[in-house]
Amino acid sequence: MSDTESPSRPSDPSKARPELSRFGMVVSLIGWLCLLIAAIGVPNTAFDWGLQLEFYGTATDLPDNYEVCAGLAAVGALIVGLTWFGRGLRTTWARFEGRRWAQVGVAAGAALMLVVIGRALQVVVLTNTYGSMLAYYAADGQADELRDILEDGSVPEEDIDEAVFRAVFHDQPESLAALLEHGADLRQSTSEEQSCVLAGASTQLIEVAATYGVGPERCACGDDLIGQVVVEGVHDGEVASAVEALIAAGWSPAAPYGASYRDPITPLELAKEREFEATIAVLEVALGG
Numbered sequence: 001m002s003d004t005e006s007p008s009r010p011s012d013p014s015k016a017r018p019e020l021s022r023f024g025m026v027v028s029l030i031g032w033l034c035l036l037i038a039a040i041g042v043p044n045t046a047f048d049w050g051l052q053l054e055f056y057g058t059a060t061d062l063p064d065n066y067e068v069c070a071g072l073a074a075v076g077a078l079i080v081g082l083t084w085f086g087r088g089l090r091t092t093w094a095r096f097e098g099r100r101w102a103q104v105g106v107a108a109g110a111a112l113m114l115v116v117i118g119r120a121l122q123v124v125v126l127t128n129t130y131g132s133m134l135a136y137y138a139a140d141g142q143a144d145e146l147r148d149i150l151e152d153g154s155v156p157e158e159d160i161d162e163a164v165f166r167a168v169f170h171d172q173p174e175s176l177a178a179l180l181e182h183g184a185d186l187r188q189s190t191s192e193e194q195s196c197v198l199a200g201a202s203t204q205l206i207e208v209a210a211t212y213g214v215g216p217e218r219c220a221c222g223d224d225l226i227g228q229v230v231v232e233g234v235h236d237g238e239v240a241s242a243v244e245a246l247i248a249a250g251w252s253p254a255a256p257y258g259a260s261y262r263d264p265i266t267p268l269e270l271a272k273e274r275e276f277e278a279t280i281a282v283l284e285v286a287l288g289g
Contacts, residue, residue, distance in 0.1 A: 002208060002283020005162055013097050016055055018262065021074060021227030022051055024087065025195065026081050026087065027079060027083050028050075028079070028080055028083040028084070029038075030079060031075075031076045031079030031080035031081075031083065032076065032080060033076070034072050034073070034075050034076030034079065035072075035073055035077065035080070036076075037053075037063065037072060037077035038069045038070075038072040038073035038076060039073075040062055040063075041062050041064065041069040041072065042066070042069050044063065044064055045063065045064050045065055045069060045226060048064075050064070050208060052108055052208055054169075063208065066085060071228070081194065083087065083242040085110075085113075087095065087108070089110050093106055093107075093108050103158070111250070122127050130162070130166065131159065131162045131230055132159040132162065132163070133145075133149065134146065134149050134150075134155060134159050134160070134162075134163045135159065135162045135163045135166045136166075137149070137163075137174065138163035138164070138166040138167040138170075138172060138176075139166040139169070139170045139175075140168065140170075140172075140175075141170070141172040141174055141175055142175070143174040143178040146163070146175055146178040146179065147178050147181070147182070150178070150182040151182075151282055152180070154255055156188040157189070157190050160179065160184050160190055161184075161188050161190045163175070163179055163184075164176065164184050164186060164188070164197060165188065165191075167205075168197040168198065168201050168205055169178060169197075171201075171202050171203075171204075171205065173204050173205050173208045176208050176209065177208050177211075177212065180208070180209065180212035180214065181212070184218040185218040185219070186198060186209060186218060187213055187218060187220050191209070192240075196219065196220045196225070197219075197220070198219060198225060198228075199228055200214065200232055203229065203235075203238040203239060203241065203242040203283070204238075206229060206242040206245065206246065207241060207245045209243050209249075210242070210245035210246050210247075210248065210249040210251075211245060211249075213249055214249060215249045215251065216250060223251070223252055223255035224252055224255050224256065224257040224258065225246060225251055225255075226243055226246050226251050226252070226255065226257075226267045227246070227256070227258065227265070227266070227267045227270055228257065229242050229243055229246065230243065230257075230267050230270040230271050230274065230276065231257065233276075236274075236276040236277060236279055237278055238277045239271075239276055239278075239279045240276070240278035240279040240281070240282045243267070243279055243282050244282045247282070247286045253267055253268070253283050253286040253287055254266060254267075254287060255267070257270060261278030268280065268284065268287065269281045271283055
């Protein structure tokens, strides 16, 4: 038996388990740090500890509400997950070394997984930001997507109210039209404040609401909405069109404006103060003057 050692065989690259690179380790460490801070933030929120992280004389408050904790945990989990996803991809790639089409399949599968994960993350972020995808589509003016969701018929009323608010706030008349087509109103009955979403809205939005029959009974606004439109409008022609649409939808052209905080004044008097000739003409016809 020979005392000489047999030459060692080269390791099988398919069985190699590549370690994380230094960069990967640093990134993974950041992810775990986010998870740790989020975990500490939970009792900090529950018991109102008011914990701070001090570093070189600078104090940073630790998370003190559950939404921040959840967001930070999601970021940490994403960072750690992507780091180890990359490690697994390297391992699988090495396993199929020399088999080009297999490696192409691995790359395509990895890309598809990232797309799916990215879309899921997008939905989570948008839902947390806007309250629902319905509200996001309303804010973004994606009327067709709104209709697709609304046609399902099982959308909670609070989601519809939030979507109406977002559509008006972001000045999206097509979104508002899509919501009104499916029976939404502007009363904001699920909102604590139940404020008037049309107050301060563009004349185009007001015309859309009036076109779909939104009268005083379907809106949280008081009877002085026409006065608000005259006061806050910019262009006489647009104001006149909005006022005409509101009158047709049932709003009173004689309802005084500002009764709660100033001497009441009629929309016609306001229009005369602003020298809105087209609006004056519309109001005079409606009042029979």
